[in-house]
Amino acid sequence: MSKTVSTGDGGLAIPRPTVTPQTQASDVDWQTIENGSDFRELVREKRNFIIPAAIFFLIYYFGFLVLVGYFPSVVEVNVIGNINLAYLIALSEFIMAWIIVYLYVRRAGLFDKLADAILTKVKGGEQ
Amino acid sequence: MSKEVQTLIMFAIIVLITLGITLWASRRNKTTTEFYAAGRQIGGVQNGVAVAGDYMSAASFLGIAGLIAFNGYDGFMYSVGWLVAYLTVLLIIAEPLRNTGKFTMADVLAFRLRKKSVRTVAAISTLIVTLVYMLAQMIGAGSLIHLLIPQINLNLAIISVGLLMVIYVIFGGMLATTWVQIVKAVLLMGGAILLSILVLAHYGFSFTAFFDDIFKLTSKYCEVGTLEKGATACPNGAAPVVKHYTQPGILYHGFYGPLDLISLGLALIFGTAGLPHILMRFYTVPTARAARTSVVWATICIGAFYIMTTFLGFGAATLVGKAHIGVQSGHEFVLNNNLAAPLLAEQLGGTLFLAFIAAVAFATILAVVAGLTIAGASAFAHDIWLNVVKDGKEHEREQVLVAKITAGVIGVVAIILAVGLSNQNVAFLVGLAFAIAASANVPSIILSLFWKRFNTAGMVSSMIIGLLSSVVLIILSPSIMGIDPPGTASTAAHLIHAKAIFPLTNPGIVSIPLSLLVALIVPWFTSEKAAKETFSETNVRANLGLGAEVAEA
Numbered sequence: 269m270s271k272t273v274s275t276g277d278g279g280l281a282i283p284r285p286t287v288t289p290q291t292q293a294s295d296v297d298w299q300t301i302e303n304g305s306d307f308r309e310l311v312r313e314k315r316n317f318i319i320p321a322a323i324f325f326l327i328y329y330f331g332f333l334v335l336v337g338y339f340p341s342v343v344e345v346n347v348i349g350n351i352n353l354a355y356l357i358a359l360s361e362f363i364m365a366w367i368i369v370y371l372y373v374r375r376a377g378l379f380d381k382l383a384d385a386i387l388t389k390v391k392g393g394e395q
Numbered sequence: 396m397s398k399e400v401q402t403l404i405m406f407a408i409i410v411l412i413t414l415g416i417t418l419w420a421s422r423r424n425k426t427t428t429e430f431y432a433a434g435r436q437i438g439g440v441q442n443g444v445a446v447a448g449d450y451m452s453a454a455s456f457l458g459i460a461g462l463i464a465f466n467g468y469d470g471f472m473y474s475v476g477w478l479v480a481y482l483t484v485l486l487i488i489a490e491p492l493r494n495t496g497k498f499t500m501a502d503v504l505a506f507r508l509r510k511k512s513v514r515t516v517a518a519i520s521t522l523i524v525t526l527v528y529m530l531a532q533m534i535g536a537g538s539l540i541h542l543l544i545p546q547i548n549l550n551l552a553i554i555s556v557g558l559l560m561v562i563y564v565i566f567g568g569m570l571a572t573t574w575v576q577i578v579k580a581v582l583l584m585g586g587a588i589l590l591s592i593l594v595l596a597h598y599g600f601s602f603t604a605f606f607d608d609i610f611k612l613t614s615k616y617c618e619v620g621t622l623e624k625g626a627t628a629c630p631n632g633a634a635p636v637v638k639h640y641t642q643p644g645i646l647y648h649g650f651y652g653p654l655d656l657i658s659l660g661l662a663l664i665f666g667t668a669g670l671p672h673i674l675m676r677f678y679t680v681p682t683a684r685a686a687r688t689s690v691v692w693a694t695i696c697i698g699a700f701y702i703m704t705t706f707l708g709f710g711a712a713t714l715v716g717k718a719h720i721g722v723q724s725g726h727e728f729v730l731n732n733n734l735a736a737p738l739l740a741e742q743l744g745g746t747l748f749l750a751f752i753a754a755v756a757f758a759t760i761l762a763v764v765a766g767l768t769i770a771g772a773s774a775f776a777h778d779i780w781l782n783v784v785k786d787g788k789e790h791e792r793e794q795v796l797v798a799k800i801t802a803g804v805i806g807v808v809a810i811i812l813a814v815g816l817s818n819q820n821v822a823f824l825v826g827l828a829f830a831i832a833a834s835a836n837v838p839s840i841i842l843s844l845f846w847k848r849f850n851t852a853g854m855v856s857s858m859i860i861g862l863l864s865s866v867v868l869i870i871l872s873p874s875i876m877g878i879d880p881p882g883t884a885s886t887a888a889h890l891i892h893a894k895a896i897f898p899l900t901n902p903g904i905v906s907i908p909l910s911l912l913v914a915l916i917v918p919w920f921t922s923e924k925a926a927k928e929t930f931s932e933t934n935v936r937a938n939l940g941l942g943a944e945v946a947e948a
Contacts, residue, residue, distance in 0.1 A: 296941060298932040310938055318486050326664075329479045333660045336472070336643045337653025344642045349603035350610035354468060354643050361475045362698050365482055369694050372485060376687060383939050390941065 301390060310382040317375050321368055328364055332357055398746045399544045405754035406540075410559065413575045413761060417563050420571035427794045428944075430568040431498040431773050432678040435944065437573055439685035443692025445573045446676050448580030450477070450667075450693070451700055452763040453535045453733075454825045456583060457756055459701075460739075461732030463708020465717055467614060467640030469647055470708055472656060474701035476663035481697060483668045485690040491844050491937035493677045493686040497944050499770075500674050500836060501778045504843050506936075507929045508851040510787075514778040516858045520835045521671040521774035523862065524828050525767045526809060528670075531824035532767070533557060533813040535733065536760040542722050542734060543753050553813045560764040561806035564772065565799045569679060572765045579755070579762040584696065586755045587703045590736070593743040594710035605706075608713045612640040616648060640712060651898045659826070662903035666829030669836030672763075672770040683940050711735035715742050764809075772802040826901055827869050834861030834906035838914040844937055847930040850923035853914050861910030868902030871895065 301307055336343055336354060343354035428434055437445070455477060462470030496502035501517035533553050540552035563571050598604040615622055615637050617629035629635055638645050647656040667673060677686045711720060715738050721730040737756065741749035776798035781789060835858045842849040869875060876896065877889035899905075936942055 296932075296935075298935045301935045301939075301941075302931040307935065307938070311934075314938070322482075322486055325479065325482045329476075329664065330657065330660060332475075333472075333657050334653070337647060337656045340643045346610075350606040350639075350641060351603065352641050355471075355606075355641060358468075358471055358475050359702070361479055362702055365479050365694060366698060368482055369485060369691055373687070373691055376684075380684065387939055387941060390939075 296390070301386065304386070306382065306386050306389070310379065310386065313382065314379055317372065321372065325364065325368055329361060332361060398749065399546065401746055401750040402543050402753050405750040406757055409754045409758045409761075412578060413559075413563065413571075413758070416574045416578065417567035417571040420567035420574065423570055424566070424568040425795065426791055427498070427777075427789075427798075429570065430795045430798055431675075431769070431777065432944075433569040433573050435679060435681050437679040439680055439688030440692050441577055442573070442676055442680045442685065443689040444580045444696060445576040445679075446673060446689055446693040447696035447700070448576035448583070448759075448762055449673055449676060449766050450697055451580065451583055451759065452825075453532055453539070453756060453760045455701070455704075456587075456759055457535070457539070457733045457736055458825070459704045460707040460711060460736040461720070461734070462646075463704060464711040464715075464720055464735035465732045466646040467609075467612065467638070467709075467712070468643050469645050469656075471705065472643075472647075472659070473663075474704045476660050477667070478694070478698050478701050480664045480667035481690060481694045483664055484673070485687070485694065487841060487844075488668045488674070489677050489686045489690050490683040492674060492840075493680065493683040494938075494940040494943045495844075495933060495936045496678060498675070498678055498777045499773050500669075500671050500840065501774070504839055504854060505778075505782070507843055507849070507926050507933050508854055509923075509925070511783050512855055513851060514782050516855050517836070517839075518774040518778035520831070520858055520862055521778075522771050524669075524832050524836075525671055525771040525774070526805070526812070527824050527831065528672075528828035529764050529767045529771075529805075529809050530813050530816060531828070532760050532764050533809060534817055536757065536764075537813065537817055538731075539733065539737075539753065539756060539760075542731065543737070543749075549817050550814050553817060554810055556760060556764065557806050557810035557813070559761055560768050561803055563761070563765040564768045564802040564806075569675075569769055572762070572769050573676075573679060575758075575765060576762045579758040580696065582755045583759055584700060586740075586752050587700055587707065589748075590710070590740060590743065590752070591703045591706035594706040594714065594739070597710075597714065597743070605709070605713075606641060609640045609709045612712055612717075613637050614640065614645045616645065618649060640709070654904065655899045655901060658899050658901040658904035660903075661907050662826065662829045662833045662901050664833075665837045665907060666833035666903075669832035669840065670828070671774065671832075671836075672766040675766075675770050675773065678944070681945070683943065707736050707739060711739040715739055768802050768805055768809075771805045772798045775801045775805075826874070827865070830865040830869065830902050830906060831862060833903055834865045834910045835859075836861075838907075838911040842914050844933065846918075847927055848918045849914070850918045850921060850926040852921040852923070853916075853918040856917050857910045857914035860913045861906055864906040864909050865902045868897050868899075868906060871897040872900050872902065873898070874900050 335357070343357060344352055346352045347356060423429055423434065459470060459473050462473060492503055495506055500521060501514045504513045504517055533556050536556045537549045537553040540547055541549045563575060595605065598608070615635040617635050618633065620630035622629060622635050636648070647653060677689065680686050680689055715735070720732060720735050720738055721728055722734065737749055737752050740752035776794060780797050781787060781794060838857050838861065839854045843854065873895040875889060876891040876893050878892060878894060879889055
């Protein structure tokens with residue numbers, strides 16, 4: 269998480285970003301939103317899923333390459349007829365990818381709900 | 396009717412369909428959002444199919460089938476890597492990119508960092524990646540057409556592909572490019588499913604019977620040195636290693652083989668998230684949620700397609716046979732692994748099916764080069780012209796005009812380069828495109844989204860180091876450098892006739908960590924206040940979609 273800056277009276281003292289935003293959102297106080305507990309919860313929830321999922325798939329994929337590259341004799345064992353372990357593990361990579369996609373989409377419903385709640389609050393506060 | 400005429404008619408049907416789409420789209424191609432991002436009106440599912448289409452290029456359809464047919468199991472490694480790569484796109488890139496950007500990859504970077512230098516470097520990197528990728532596709536298309544219809548010469552074939560892609564982009568913009576891509580993706584999936592069913596039917600729908608036949612095929616190689624054609628022993632006198640087609644090692648063996656495999660894996664897993672024509676697709680949907688849906692559908696289509704490469708590649712190996720994959724050229728039969736899938740189709744479904752599969756491959760190439768052209772045109776017109784030269788003062792009609800002119804220029808440059816390189820072996824170009832994308836673009840995209848301290852100096856130096864190291868290492872690699880045996884055909888010869896200095900064919904394992912390291916170190920020695928201040932904005936936008944570009948009414 270980024271270092272928290274003292275927001276003082278609702279973040280009014282914070283300098284405006286020097287970059288011109290690309291749309292009509294220039295009146296938004298980004299830092300106040302970023303420091304809000306609900307936004308931090310959203311980021312935390314996302315990280316709690318994305319970081320372990322990314323580490324898992326990277327290990328699963330590169331572990332497979334190391335196995336096939338350096339230990340071919342281990343994976344050359346035929347399992348069903350002449351279908352060997354190497355091919356079955358390769359197929360499992362596809363299934364692993366689809367499972368992670370499925371889990372992410374399921375979890376993303378929660379991310380959307382948290383994001384919507386923050387957006388309603390921010391937009392309500394502007395009016 | 397001869398094989399050539401049937402193929403030609405199929406090609407003509409494909410061209411007419413795509414030109415029809417372009418005509419329809421040309422009426423909705425006035426504003427920049429329409430030209431670059433199809434008005435952000437493409438549905439999540441359609442875009443998913445288009446993303447899959449962009450990804451299932453000639454390299455994966457013809458290339459992987461051929462790699463499996465010639466190298467067995469090791470060829471399948473490409474299929475696995477190309478699918479798993481989508482997890483990087485889904486988990487890290489797609490939604491934040493849609494939420495913070497407008498049209499190009501540089502939008503995301505320029506948000507936090509000093510605009511002009513960042514945009515210039517990112518646009519140059521985009522142009523190089525797209526051009527390199529495009530050349531591989533165009534030369535591939537040229538050789539495919541020339542092989543199937545020998546009456547059309549190679550240069551004419553390359554020029555027609557180039558002209559068609561420019562027409563799609565200039566008149567139809569992103570809308571036409573997307574629908575051409577969707578039509579092609581559906582045709583390609585249909586063709587692959589049909590071929591797979593025919594292969595399985597040949598084996599009485601028995602998976603094990605199919606694998607029994609694959610297992611019977613073998614390939615030999617030497618632990619040290621290369622096995623001469625027709626020789627029974629290796630140069631050092633040892634007996635060659637014999638591998639069954641289902642076993643790993645035919646392509647990646649010896650001391651550097653496994654390392655090369657991992658290097659390729661790195662380039663694929665991280666390169667996909669840096670390919671400009673794929674990233675650009677996420678701006679065509681209305682919201683970040685639709686971008687997520689796109690990745691899901693793309694992953695389903697791509698996964699199903701790459702599993703089918705088992706049937707296409709191994710099927711070509713068992714049913715056609717490696718020795719028969721190629722063309723008769725005079726008295727000599729020249730092997731060409733790009734023809735594995737088309738020849739399998741001919742074997743199983745006759746000349747009409749061959750014509751159909753060849754036309755699908757042609758459509759694939761047309762659609763992919765059109766997507767690349769639009770990515771390149773937007774990098775110049777939106778990043779360099781509008782934001783650097785014109786200081787961001789947008790004039791809608793001038794913008795679209797500049798982008799269209801750029802598309803034309805890119806087309807002409809690509810045609811000239813492709814004709815010039817048409818007799819060279821260009822297989823390394825796709826690998827190079829992935830390696831440059833992974834090394835130059837991806838560390839910067841990820842760090843600008845997630846690291847508060849990241850700054851302009853870090854980004855520019857990482858991009859330049861990534862770009863240079865991957866290009867230099869490819870030049871020093873066995874893809875470009877090598878000693879050819881006498882009598883090697885010019886299309887198979889190495890560009891530099893000397894022993895390779897860098898032992899791996901893919902530079903990813905060196906260039907990606909190098910670029911990442913530079914990106915992580917440089918910001919600690921250079922401070923940039925604005926980059927830190929704008930992190931809050933990037934962070935909030937990326938996660939909430941607040942202030943994101945909306946669909947055009």
